Amino acid sequence: MLPYSIGGEFAGAMRREGATAKIQEQVTRLYEEAREDVYRYLLTLGLHPAQAQEATQEVFLRYYATLRKGESILSPRGWIFRVAHNLGLKVRARQDSELPFDPVVDTTYAAQTADPERQLVERERTLRFHRAVENLSEQQRRCLALRLEGLRYPEIAAALGISQSAVGEFLRRAIERIKQKVSHG
Amino acid sequence: MAEWARHGHSERELLLAYLDGELPARKARQVQCHLQACWECRAELEDLQKTVAECVRYRRDVLGESLPPPPLQWPELTRGFAQVDAAMQPKSVLSRPLVRWAAVFATAASLAAATFVLRTALRSPSAPALAPAKALSEMSPAPAINHPRTDGPVPSVPGRRQQLPETAPQKSVPVASVGDELQAVAVLHQLGADLGEPLEITRDGPHVVITGTALPAARRRQIEQALAGLPQVMVRFSEPSPQPDEPRPTAALPKTADDAPKTSSPASLLSRVELQLGGHAQFQSFSARTLEQSDAAMARVYALRRLAQEFSPDVERQLSPGEERLLYRLAKEHTQALMAAEGAIGAAVSPLLTALGATPVAAAPIDSKTWQVATEKLFGSARQTDTLLAALLGVATPDQPTDAVVPQLAIALAQLQADVQQCDLSVSR
Numbered sequence: 008m009l010p011y012s013i014g015g016e017f018a019g020a021m022r023r024e025g026a027t028a029k030i031q032e033q034v035t036r037l038y039e040e041a042r043e044d045v046y047r048y049l050l051t052l053g054l055h056p057a058q059a060q061e062a063t064q065e066v067f068l069r070y071y072a073t074l075r076k077g078e079s080i081l082s083p084r085g086w087i088f089r090v091a092h093n094l095g096l097k098v099r100a101r102q103d104s105e106l107p108f109d110p111v112v113d114t115t116y117a118a119q120t121a122d123p124e125r126q127l128v129e130r131e132r133t134l135r136f137h138r139a140v141e142n143l144s145e146q147q148r149r150c151l152a153l154r155l156e157g158l159r160y161p162e163i164a165a166a167l168g169i170s171q172s173a174v175g176e177f178l179r180r181a182i183e184r185i186k187q188k189v190s191h192g
Numbered sequence: 193m194a195e196w197a198r199h200g201h202s203e204r205e206l207l208l209a210y211l212d213g214e215l216p217a218r219k220a221r222q223v224q225c226h227l228q229a230c231w232e233c234r235a236e237l238e239d240l241q242k243t244v245a246e247c248v249r250y251r252r253d254v255l256g257e258s259l260p261p262p263p264l265q266w267p268e269l270t271r272g273f274a275q276v277d278a279a280m281q282p283k284s285v286l287s288r289p290l291v292r293w294a295a296v297f298a299t300a301a302s303l304a305a306a307t308f309v310l311r312t313a314l315r316s317p318s319a320p321a322l323a324p325a326k327a328l329s330e331m332s333p334a335p336a337i338n339h340p341r342t343d344g345p346v347p348s349v350p351g352r353r354q355q356l357p358e359t360a361p362q363k364s365v366p367v368a369s370v371g372d373e374l375q376a377v378a379v380l381h382q383l384g385a386d387l388g389e390p391l392e393i394t395r396d397g398p399h400v401v402i403t404g405t406a407l408p409a410a411r412r413r414q415i416e417q418a419l420a421g422l423p424q425v426m427v428r429f430s431e432p433s434p435q436p437d438e439p440r441p442t443a444a445l446p447k448t449a450d451d452a453p454k455t456s457s458p459a460s461l462l463s464r465v466e467l468q469l470g471g472h473a474q475f476q477s478f479s480a481r482t483l484e485q486s487d488a489a490m491a492r493v494y495a496l497r498r499l500a501q502e503f504s505p506d507v508e509r510q511l512s513p514g515e516e517r518l519l520y521r522l523a524k525e526h527t528q529a530l531m532a533a534e535g536a537i538g539a540a541v542s543p544l545l546t547a548l549g550a551t552p553v554a555a556a557p558i559d560s561k562t563w564q565v566a567t568e569k570l571f572g573s574a575r576q577t578d579t580l581l582a583a584l585l586g587v588a589t590p591d592q593p594t595d596a597v598v599p600q601l602a603i604a605l606a607q608l609q610a611d612v613q614q615c616d617l618s619v620s621r
Binding site: 027031034035038042047050051057059063064068071076100136137140151159160168175178179185189 | 205208209212214239240243244246247248250251254255256259260261262263264266267268269270272273275276277280392403429
């Protein structure tokens, strides 16, 4: 009885080891693909670069822990951003006294072109675009940022704790607003 | 008159969702058919695509280039994996060596506790990885394993009744009821915190969990104090109050016509409205006041709708008579406030519409079997009114030909009035 039990347990443990290696591979792949995106999203939430990098790693380790517990995650990217969003807000909440990170976006960016006049026009347009984004409401900007990270409406809704229809409405208004500001200055 | 003109490009609002593949199949087909027939909406779709492309370019070229890179090189996650594994490893024949490996890692980790990788990895998965919010720690004496996550995914509205992922309440722990949730809703309602504030309510095991983001500290304290009498309620605030110079509230229409490009509404309609109101200054004041009223009314409508969605007829049947009375009282307060708001908007806007050539219309209430259905209808007419009002006052692009805005708004207002009355009737007991 005893040898059989040990053998069975050993085989089970080996299977678990194999499954673990597979999960690690899966998490590592996503980590390499998406860590910069998560990091950048956390910066836009107001986390300072070091905090954002730390939180990014934590997000992926949570992803790993969740998979290891046997939970299935249908949309890993959606899950990652949802957790990143909530973790980002938590990190900021712990630092009430500290000013949020405010990235100074380089609005001098211009298309790489030899034509100085075209560069000027592009630069002006980028500046208008940047102002339009800055003037969106908080929720509109968050919806837009998450949509730009490839999340679908239900995933954005889950991350922000709002309804899917609200996501659609925020995005619609955001795009409409940007379109108008960029077209009409 | 062409099909699109009669329907006023009602699909236009759906174009982005259509592009994003987020519409139900039937609706998507409807939009597709409309697009085949309507050049104007096709051009609008192209514009949308261009704006989306610009957003993508902005993210890649401007944000991507401007945001600071990570301060350190990205480390491998191997060590973190080992820590997670060590903490999770079941007792088995292989566990002993793994425990020893884990101990080695743990020792290494403690030596380098200041580094973020190990700090993360040292945490046991059963303990919250981040310090719980003050309110949470104060209100949840249960062992960590039974704590709802303080930082995990927040369920969306459609999934609001889902349990948070890994919380499995112990069998002996009572489960929060819909009645408990209703009590919490009632307290928030008393504070006016159900009118568009970023609060979510979920039931999680023995707790009713209220999650709030971006609330000022004073408001957070007020909410915590008000809910202190409900022991099963847990409050989580996950964002500090906005900085004073942080911009604007959550999405809403621009508050005045100056906030939006005038080109969004044909100048002829806008100038006719101004003329009727007695000049630009009067128009500004009228516009700001009316849009404010409409925003407030929409906040009510959303609150009522949320109540209707959360307490569907099936859920309602689980309530005790007292709780049911409370639910109807809450709904009634919303409908009464909506009647007042609708009255004020109608009184201000109807004479203007008549002066602009609209003929008075009356709408018949549509009989609804339940107050939840009546609320959904009310939501539709309120949204339509809000959109048309914004078009009339030049803060949104009209979805219909300019000439249609005035008569359609008159119809929408009449429908809204009928729907509010019907809804009010359906919550009267």
